[in-house]
Amino acid sequence: MTGLVTRVAHAGAGLAFVVLSITGIATIGHFPAPSAPPAQFVTYFTVHRDAILTTNVLLSLANGALLIWFALLCRALLQAAPCSPLPTLAFGAAVLLCALGAAGAMLPAGLAHYGTTGLEPSTVRLLQDIYYTSNAFSALPAALAVGAVGAVGAVGIHGALPRTDRVLPRWLSILSIAIAALELAATFTLTGDTEFFSPAGTYGTSVLFGSLTAWVLLVTITQSLVPHHRKARAEHDPPVQPESP
Numbered sequence: 001m002t003g004l005v006t007r008v009a010h011a012g013a014g015l016a017f018v019v020l021s022i023t024g025i026a027t028i029g030h031f032p033a034p035s036a037p038p039a040q041f042v043t044y045f046t047v048h049r050d051a052i053l054t055t056n057v058l059l060s061l062a063n064g065a066l067l068i069w070f071a072l073l074c075r076a077l078l079q080a081a082p083c084s085p086l087p088t089l090a091f092g093a094a095v096l097l098c099a100l101g102a103a104g105a106m107l108p109a110g111l112a113h114y115g116t117t118g119l120e121p122s123t124v125r126l127l128q129d130i131y132y133t134s135n136a137f138s139a140l141p142a143a144l145a146v147g148a149v150g151a152v153g154a155v156g157i158h159g160a161l162p163r164t165d166r167v168l169p170r171w172l173s174i175l176s177i178a179i180a181a182l183e184l185a186a187t188f189t190l191t192g193d194t195e196f197f198s199p200a201g202t203y204g205t206s207v208l209f210g211s212l213t214a215w216v217l218l219v220t221i222t223q224s225l226v227p228h229h230r231k232a233r234a235e236h237d238p239p240v241q242p243e244s245p
Contacts, residue, residue, distance in 0.1 A: 006072060007224065013069035014220030017062050021213055024058035027051050031128070038121030041128050045111045052112035056105050063098045069216065070094035070145065076167045077152050084155070090148035097141040104134035139208045143183035146215055150176025172222055179215050183208055 028051050032040045045052065070091055077087040107127050153173025168176070185207070 006076070010069060010072040010076075011220050011224040013065045013072065014216050016065040017069055018213055018217050018220075020058050020062035020065060021209070024055045024062060025209065027058065028055035038125035041124045042119075042121050045108070045124065049112045052108050056109035056112075059105055060102065063101050066216070067094060067098045069220075073149065073167070073219070077149065080167050081152055081155075084152055086148045086152045090145045090152075093141040093145035093148065097138055097145060100134055100138045100141065104131050104138070107131040107134075139183050142208060142212050143180045146176050146183060146212070147180030149219075150174065150180060167223070168219065169222065172219065175218075176215065179211050182211050 028048070032044050071094075074087040074091040074094075077090070078084075081087065108131055111124060111127060149168070150173045153168040153170055154177060
């Protein structure tokens with residue numbers, strides 16, 4: 001791929017992920033709270049069948065767009081820092097994140113498609129709890145992917161990897177590490193007793209989804225609209241020597 005084609009593809013994948021994710025979440029509405037009675041889960045899957053199936057399609061497409069986006073970003077980082085294992089680590093974490101998202105989405109989609117007839121309300125509730133938990137565990141690879149991307153650029157602060165400025169500006173690298181820490185904190189929603197800290201509770205899910213989506217959008221806009229790579233090239237590349245006559 002040429003540089004322009006790569007940037008356009010990367011921007012398109014990032015924007016597709018953001019739009020599809022937000023549309024999918026808006027379509028499905030609000031799941032019953034983790035503390036809701038089992039009968040409420042049965043009612044939810046019966047009443048919102050079409051919305052759940054539509055959301056599953058949208059989020060599956062968003063997963064694919066996110067994987068493409070990470071692949072192109074990590075490829076650029078690997079070219080800027082060929083000796084660093086962090087770009088490969090970031091892409092591996094992104095693959096795991098998308099795999100968990102796809103596996104978790106199969107549970108509510110299956111309940112909506114095949115119906116809950118013949119299933120005990122407690123069984124429906126158990127399957128939904130597994131879905132909640134898979135969402136919460138998604139915070140781990142999300143934090144690892146975002147943090148590894150940020151760490152590649154952060155190393156350049158000390159001059160070790162100056163070429164990474166062409167991929168991410170240093171302020172965004174530092175912000176990425178802070179966002180990764182926030183996503184890692186969302187993982188601890190597994191261990192609490194209140195709904196705030198319940199498995200993939202309302203606030204924990206909002207932190208994970210909101211921070212990841214905002215980060216992807218910010219990186220996409222920065223790479224597409226801010227010509228920081230030109231400044232970095234001027235600062236770090238040696239001047240071109242004129243050809244001898």
